[in-house]
Structures are given as C-alpha cells and as structure tokens.
Amino acid sequence: MKKFSFILMLLALMLFIAACGSDDEGSTGGDSGESSEGETYTVGIDTTYPPFEFEEDGEYTGIDIDLINAIADNQGFDIEFSAMDFGGIIPAMQAGQLDVAIAGMSITEDRKEIVDFSDPYFEAGISLVVNEDNNDITSLEDLEGKTVVVKSGTTGADFARENQEEYGFEITQLDDSPAMFQEVSNGNADVLFEDYPVIAYAIAESDLDLKVVGDRLTGDEYGIAVLKGENADLLDQINAGLQELRDSGEYDEILNKYIAE
Known part of the structure; x- marks a missing residue:
C-alpha cells in the first residue's frame, strides 16, 4: 500500500511540473514581445x-x-x-x-x-491674425479691450487664457477653424490665434479677408x-x-x- 501511494504521489508531482512548464511557455515574451x-x-x-x-x-x-x-x-x-x-x-x-x-x-x-x-x-507656432483692413493691431500689446477668438481645446486657446489678464482682451471660443476665421473676417472679433501653417494655407487657398501680423508667438x-x-x-x-x-x-x-x- 505504501508503495502504491508513493507511485501516486510521484505521478502527481510529474503532472504538476509538466503543467508549470506549459504555463511558462505560454507566457514567454509578454507584452514587450507583441507586434502591431x-x-x-x-x-x-x-x-x-x-x-x-x-x-x-x-x-x-x-x-x-x-x-x-x-x-x-x-x-x-x-x-x-x-x-x-x-x-x-x-x-x-x-x-x-x-x-x-x-x-x-x-x-x-x-x-x-x-x-x-x-x-x-x-x-508650428501660434500666429496673431487680424482682418486684412486692420492696421491697428500688430502685437499682443495692442489687444487691450479687443475680442480674441480661439478654437476650443487648442494651444491657441491655452495661450489666450494664459495671457488674457496681462493684455486685457476678451475671449470667444468656437469648435472649428472655419467658424473662427469667419468671425474675424466678418468683424465680429478683432483677432484670432492660430498655428501659422494652418492660417497661411487657409488665407492662400480660401481667399480669406485676413492677414498674419508680427512674429510667431510660440514655437510649438x-x-x-x-x-x-x-x-x-x-x-x-x-x-x-x-x-x-x-x-x-x-x-x-x-x-x-x-x-x-
């Protein structure tokens, strides 16, 4: 009986070792070895x-x-x-x-x-943009009492909030760039903040009544x-x-x- 019990224990041990080996093989590499x-x-x-x-x-x-x-x-x-x-x-x-x-x-x-x-x-980098007929605004120092329009969630919107108190302007937020461009083109806002390549392309391709003034405000x-x-x-x-x-x-x-x- 003792001999039979020993054999059963030996078989159980062998099965346990085999199961552990199988688990190890299945986990080889982990997430670091995955390919996209x-x-x-x-x-x-x-x-x-x-x-x-x-x-x-x-x-x-x-x-x-x-x-x-x-x-x-x-x-x-x-x-x-x-x-x-x-x-x-x-x-x-x-x-x-x-x-x-x-x-x-x-x-x-x-x-x-x-x-x-x-x-x-x-x-990229944020630029200051005004109506093409506006010759009064050329820098942030000219924005006191003016309305600045920005696109929600952008670095332009962040920049406006960070500088609003110092330069004394009001902020209007919109959800898309075309609406923002139209606000300044129509005279409903004085200025917009937008990434330079985006606004330069929009002005060239869409014949907007806008112009970029001054140097880029950031270096994004x-x-x-x-x-x-x-x-x-x-x-x-x-x-x-x-x-x-x-x-x-x-x-x-x-x-x-x-x-x-």
Missing part, C-alpha cells in the same frame, strides 16, 4: 484643419492623413479614421474609442500627463499621440516609421505636396 503588424488601429482626426487634415471629394487628405498612412504602410499595420472636433479627441482616447491621434496636436506638458507623444513631426511642435502607458509597441513603430520616411525623403515629399516652401 497586421493589427488595425482607430485614428482620431479633425478634418477642419487644412493643410494637415481636411476632406476633399469625399476623401480624407492632408499632411497628417498622408503621413499616418505612410507610417502604417511602412510598419505593416492598418488604420481606420474617426473624424471629430479637436476638443473631443483626447477624451475619446480616454474612453477607449481611439488608439491613436494625429490632428496637428502640439506637444505640451499638460497633454503629456494624459498621452504619450511620438517624436515631433512638424514645427506637433506629435502623434497614444494614450499614456498604452500601445508602447505601436508608438515605437510610429517613431520607427517616421524616421524611415525622413531617411527615404518621403516625409519631405508629403510636406511639399501641401506646403510650398
């Missing part, structure tokens, strides 16, 4: 932001669209676009509705508390974002793809397609 190749990711965009993102003939186009498509092709993953107001993009990421955001999004310390950014892919850089602490492997691939596009010259081709230097 073949995966499909949802990308948040704001299509009221030419030349970076806009809709033409029913298709999404622009610098950001071409860039993320090229990165996805280079790195072997697929993407689906989800268009929304800029101010809703980070909340949508927090709600798990988006995996990635590329929307002319400036890299800021506040945003870095919520998202992880890729390497910078564009140098754009980045591609994923939710903080999530999709680290995907962010690595985005950075790798971006660098390969720079090295091959395709990055410059994309920029030159929309912005003539």
Whole structure:
C-alpha cells in the first residue's frame, strides 16, 4: 500500500511540473514581445484643419492623413479614421474609442500627463491674425479691450487664457477653424490665434479677408499621440516609421505636396 501511494504521489508531482512548464511557455515574451503588424488601429482626426487634415471629394487628405498612412504602410499595420472636433479627441482616447491621434496636436506638458507623444513631426507656432483692413493691431500689446477668438481645446486657446489678464482682451471660443476665421473676417472679433501653417494655407487657398501680423508667438511642435502607458509597441513603430520616411525623403515629399516652401 505504501508503495502504491508513493507511485501516486510521484505521478502527481510529474503532472504538476509538466503543467508549470506549459504555463511558462505560454507566457514567454509578454507584452514587450507583441507586434502591431497586421493589427488595425482607430485614428482620431479633425478634418477642419487644412493643410494637415481636411476632406476633399469625399476623401480624407492632408499632411497628417498622408503621413499616418505612410507610417502604417511602412510598419505593416492598418488604420481606420474617426473624424471629430479637436476638443473631443483626447477624451475619446480616454474612453477607449481611439488608439491613436494625429490632428496637428502640439506637444505640451499638460497633454503629456494624459498621452504619450511620438517624436515631433512638424514645427508650428501660434500666429496673431487680424482682418486684412486692420492696421491697428500688430502685437499682443495692442489687444487691450479687443475680442480674441480661439478654437476650443487648442494651444491657441491655452495661450489666450494664459495671457488674457496681462493684455486685457476678451475671449470667444468656437469648435472649428472655419467658424473662427469667419468671425474675424466678418468683424465680429478683432483677432484670432492660430498655428501659422494652418492660417497661411487657409488665407492662400480660401481667399480669406485676413492677414498674419508680427512674429510667431510660440514655437510649438506637433506629435502623434497614444494614450499614456498604452500601445508602447505601436508608438515605437510610429517613431520607427517616421524616421524611415525622413531617411527615404518621403516625409519631405508629403510636406511639399501641401506646403510650398
């Protein structure tokens, strides 16, 4: 009987060791070994932001669209676009509705508390914009008692709030760039704050009654974002793809397609 019990115990021990070995094999590599190749990711965009993102003939186009498509092709993953107001993009990421955001999004310390950014892919900067007939406003010092219109959720809106008390202007917030441009063009507001490449493109392409005055007010850089602490492997691939596009010259081709230097 003792011999039989010993054999049963030995068999149980062998089964236990085999089970542990199987578990170890199944966990090899963990998350750090995962690849994004073949995966499909949802990308948040704001299509009221030419030349970076806009809709033409029913298709999404622009610098950001071409860039993320090229990165996805280079790195072997697929993407689906989800268009929304800029101010809703980070909340949508927090709600798990988006995996990635590329929307002319400036890299800021506040945003870095919520998202992880890729390497910078564009140098922008906020400009002061007035009606083309306005010759009285050329700098922030001329804004006392004036109305400044900004786009909700942007660095332009942040800049306005940070400088409102010092320069004594009123702020109006709107949800999209075209409405903001129209406010100043129609004389309903005195000034708008907008990223230089965006407003320069809008004035050239849409014949707006606007002009840029003074030097750029900031030196912002754009980045591609994923939710903080999530999709680290995907962010690595985005950075790798971006660098390969720079090295091959395709990055410059994309920029030159929309912005003539």
